Amino acid sequence: MADYDTGADQELSAGNFSSWMSGMQRALRGEGASDVPCGGCTACCTSLQFVHIRPHEGETLARIPSALLFPAPGLPEGNLVMGYDENGHCPMLADDRCSIYEDRPQTCRTYDCRVFSAAGLDPGDEGKPMIAHRVRRWRFTFATAFDRTQHASVRAASAFLRENRDRFSQGIVPSNPTQLAVLAVDVHAVFL
Secondary structure (H helix, E strand, O other): OOHHHOOOOOOEEEEEHHHHHHHHHHHHOOOOOOOOOOOOOOHHHHOOOOEEEOOOOHHHHHHOOHHHEEEOOOOOOOOEEEOOOOOOOOOOEEOOEEOOHHHOOHHHHHOOOHHHHHHOOOOOOOOOHHHHHHHHHEEEEOOOHHHHHHHHHHHHHHHHHHHOHHHOOOOOOOOOHHHHHHHHHHHHHHHO
């Protein structure tokens, strides 16, 4: 049974903030995968998530049955999404494990629920209670004063974007909590 099912509310080590931030930024630039200490957690795989698959992800596309893929709304041709099954689970999840882990989509490689903790955001959507539970438990460590300042700048960016959404052109500030948290990481340097 995954740790989010046990009712445990103990804190989880999210790691050193500056190390996490460096790794997250590399993952967002496409220079590697996120290194999330998931343990047995499959919350992101069981929370009504649509998974974006880019046209260049040939190995991934070869592993997913075409019947599970649909054109991604609002994105150029060739971008696809994979939905979830009748239980809200990723259809590639088998026996609480990713059946295509080595060829999983880039979206899965970069997904890191600690981004919500970093940005001070709730994952939103009623279908994500397991992710929200995990997010509330993450605790970063701060080796230096700059780590704390950098963390504060990500949270300041997140708050500014939420509070001033109407000042930007439509579509600039996403309403999706995941995209908003990622944007806060991207623009945090402005708030240092």
